[in-house]
Amino acid sequence: MTNPNVVLHVADVHKRFGGLHALADIDLQVEEGKTHAIIGPNGAGKSTLLNVIIGKLAPSSGQVVFDGAVLTGRKPFQINQLGIARVFQTPEIFADLSVLHNVMIPALAKRDGMFKLNMLRALDSETGIRAEAEDMLEDVGMLARRDMLAGSLSRGDKRRMELAMCLIQHPRLLLLDEPTAGMSRHDTNTTIELLQKIKARGMTKVIIEHDMHVVFSLADKISVLAQGRIIADGSPDEVRGNPKVQEAYLGGTH
Amino acid sequence: MTNLMSRNDLLLFAGFTLVVLTMPIWLAPFGAGYPDLLQRFMIFGIFAVGFNILFGLTGYLSFGHAAFFGVGSYAAVWSFKLLTLDAIPAILFAVIISGLFALVIGYLCLRRSGIYFSILTLAFAQMSYNLAYSVLTPITNGETGLQLTLNDPRSLDAVLGQSVAGQPVPNLLGQPLSGYAGFYFCAGFLILAFFLAQRIAGSPFGMMLKAIKSNQTRMQFTGFNTRPYALSAFVISGMYAGLAGALLAVTDPLAGAERMQWTASGEVVLMTILGGVGTLIGPVIGAWLIKYFENILSALNDQILARFWSFLPDGAADTMVAITGKFVGDGWFLTLGLVFVIVVIFLPGGIMEGVRRIAGMFRRRSGSSPATRTQPAE
Numbered sequence: 047m048t049n050p051n052v053v054l055h056v057a058d059v060h061k062r063f064g065g066l067h068a069l070a071d072i073d074l075q076v077e078e079g080k081t082h083a084i085i086g087p088n089g090a091g092k093s094t095l096l097n098v099i100i101g102k103l104a105p106s107s108g109q110v111v112f113d114g115a116v117l118t119g120r121k122p123f124q125i126n127q128l129g130i131a132r133v134f135q136t137p138e139i140f141a142d143l144s145v146l147h148n149v150m151i152p153a154l155a156k157r158d159g160m161f162k163l164n165m166l167r168a169l170d171s172e173t174g175i176r177a178e179a180e181d182m183l184e185d186v187g188m189l190a191r192r193d194m195l196a197g198s199l200s201r202g203d204k205r206r207m208e209l210a211m212c213l214i215q216h217p218r219l220l221l222l223d224e225p226t227a228g229m230s231r232h233d234t235n236t237t238i239e240l241l242q243k244i245k246a247r248g249m250t251k252v253i254i255e256h257d258m259h260v261v262f263s264l265a266d267k268i269s270v271l272a273q274g275r276i277i278a279d280g281s282p283d284e285v286r287g288n289p290k291v292q293e294a295y296l297g298g299t300h
Numbered sequence: 301m302t303n304l305m306s307r308n309d310l311l312l313f314a315g316f317t318l319v320v321l322t323m324p325i326w327l328a329p330f331g332a333g334y335p336d337l338l339q340r341f342m343i344f345g346i347f348a349v350g351f352n353i354l355f356g357l358t359g360y361l362s363f364g365h366a367a368f369f370g371v372g373s374y375a376a377v378w379s380f381k382l383l384t385l386d387a388i389p390a391i392l393f394a395v396i397i398s399g400l401f402a403l404v405i406g407y408l409c410l411r412r413s414g415i416y417f418s419i420l421t422l423a424f425a426q427m428s429y430n431l432a433y434s435v436l437t438p439i440t441n442g443e444t445g446l447q448l449t450l451n452d453p454r455s456l457d458a459v460l461g462q463s464v465a466g467q468p469v470p471n472l473l474g475q476p477l478s479g480y481a482g483f484y485f486c487a488g489f490l491i492l493a494f495f496l497a498q499r500i501a502g503s504p505f506g507m508m509l510k511a512i513k514s515n516q517t518r519m520q521f522t523g524f525n526t527r528p529y530a531l532s533a534f535v536i537s538g539m540y541a542g543l544a545g546a547l548l549a550v551t552d553p554l555a556g557a558e559r560m561q562w563t564a565s566g567e568v569v570l571m572t573i574l575g576g577v578g579t580l581i582g583p584v585i586g587a588w589l590i591k592y593f594e595n596i597l598s599a600l601n602d603q604i605l606a607r608f609w610s611f612l613p614d615g616a617a618d619t620m621v622a623i624t625g626k627f628v629g630d631g632w633f634l635t636l637g638l639v640f641v642i643v644v645i646f647l648p649g650g651i652m653e654g655v656r657r658i659a660g661m662f663r664r665r666s667g668s669s670p671a672t673r674t675q676p677a678e
Contacts, residue, residue: 100521126523138521140514143507151511154504155523163532165505170306172504211522 053078053250054099054219059108061094061274068094070274072108076219081251083261086271087294092254093135095271096223099252100132101125112219123160131212132221136228137204139211141197145188148196149179149210156215182214183207186240202233209240220244222253226260238263262286270294309498316494316581320487324480330592335483337595339551341588342486343544346493348571348583350540353497354533355569356578357506359513360410361418363565364425367405368398368538370432370560372545374439377446377555380470384456385448387472387485391546398542399535406534410527413516425565432557445556470550482551489547490584493540498580500536509533510578541568570636574643576652585651590636597635600628 056074069091076082086092097103099110101122110117140148153175183189186206226234255261268285270278272294327333355361372394379390409420432440448468500506508529511519519526571590576582602625609617627635647653
């Protein structure tokens with residue numbers, strides 16, 4: 047790691063599924079405080095890369111280093127405890143619990159760690175955590191829905207709540223997997239606004255996205271993935287003008 | 301107390317305590333106001349409340365909880381035989397032993413979830429049953445069952461110079477625990493068990509268990525190690541089962557292997573689902589109803605039925621006796637099965653869902669519409 051600002055380093059990662067070389071020779075450096083987008087046509091290996099970073103998949107070779115700690119081989123909850131939160135393509139939420147409880151749970155994980163047997167303490171006495179969760183919901187514009195069951199929210203609201211669940215942990219790195227997939231134009235725009243608001247807070251983000259409108263509204267840096275390889279790397283303007291990228295998008299399956 | 305429990309929880313707890321303690325009075329008109337049956341209401345109520353901590357909160361369905369119930373009974377009887385006839389040491393001993401047993405079995409079974417977890421618990425329980433029935437005969441006295449004899453060492457009682465004349469029976473500080481004393485003894489434990497379950501359900505720990513049931517993936521990506529949470533719930537519910545088993549041994553100091561059989565494990569599942577999975581009161585009501593109807597229906601026979609239907613003309617009366625006769629006596633399981641099917645199809649949330657729907661109808665009539673609010677723990 048030559049650049050001292052690099053917080054996440056995907057070093058020489060390969061991933062093979064049988065004969066398929068899903069990721070080849072991936073070297074990715076994400077700088078602290080930046081929003082780094084990974085784009086590419088369908089099947090380029092974007093989700094595989096994210097799953098390798100977060101510990102859901104083990105790379106065939108290479109490693110992922112976050113702020114000096116090797117992530118490879120750690121379990122998802124250990125990776126989260128290091129300060130990495132993730133937003134999923136399909137929101138992963140606690141559908142049977144209220145919106146407020148959905149946001150309180152990650153706050154408790156941040157405070158109490160990966161396990162605490164506090165079974166005789168009343169949840170109602172957690173006023174600090176509750177206030178924190180309410181502030182967070184206010185921030186994402188969902189305070190009025192705090193008592194609703196999370197499962198009954200609209201897709202856009204589920205995404206906002208999931209973002210609130212990640213942000214309340216004040217993660218050092220936030221991973222976003224197609225945060226606007228399957229959303230209406232309106233929901234997409236409100237999500238972009240929300241993400242721009244977060245951007246102002248200086249949190250490092252890695253975002254995987256299909257929608258170029260979303261990418262160019264948010265990213266500081268873009269890496270283009272095609273057939274498991276990074277074919278271009280740079281600022282939005284550099285990437286936009288890169289002929290290889292245009293070829294991958296126009297000549298590919300997209 | 302208000303900073304420990306919300307007003308609703310406190311009201312629920314007070315109401316529950318009142319209902320339990322006055323059971324001998326209000327159950328008398330139903331033919332259930334006698335201590336022997338009331339004790340069983342308390343014991344199986346504890347079993348179901350504990351089972352619900354695992355199944356209702358975390359969603360892990362165990363088909364082997366009778367094993368912990370049986371271990372509790374054996375441990376209690378051994379305490380009566382080796383230490384003292386006092387009930388308290390026996391109960392402590394039983395809860396600890398069944399907790400340790402649950403720790404080992406839970407650790408192994410929780411490596412899987414869903415149907416595989418259920419099958420693993422069933423397999424371990426059947427192994428325990430077979431061990432108790434034959435292999436471990438020196439400890440369990442096999443088929444005959446473990447019972448108290450005059451020649452038991454009872455070392456603590458011997459040191460204190462207490463001896464018994466006639467058949468030894470468990471006591472509490474020298475006071476006999478037969479009849480209503482036994483009922484109030486068990487009722488005290490049910491109330492305590494309910495209180496603890498209420499505290500657990502209303503704690504951050506309880507919310508984590510509900511979150512595990514709701515979305516295990518999100519739990520892991522939120523930074524929680526879900527395994528120790530599920531294991532704690534498993535051990536706690538195993539200890540509840542051990543407590544219930546010990547109390548059954550207190551009221552009737554004979555432990556047999558049949559208490560560990562899969563039908564006994566299935567019964568507590570039925571109680572919980574019938575009453576309402578995940579609610580606090582539901583499993584207790586389920587346990588009471590099943591034990592009540594088991595008691596009433598299995599005592600009926602063709603003569604009683606013939607008297608009941610005697611107002612009909614002869615031919616019709618005989619037919620009715622023949623039909624209803626299939627559903628009583630040993631056939632009462634047929635009734636149980638039928639009721640269970642009806643409840644699961646029409647009220648998947650059990651009896652508590654029925655209560656909620658009726659309450660909702662009244663509330664709608666009075667004009668307010670709280671449909672979007674979440675349900676508090678019942």
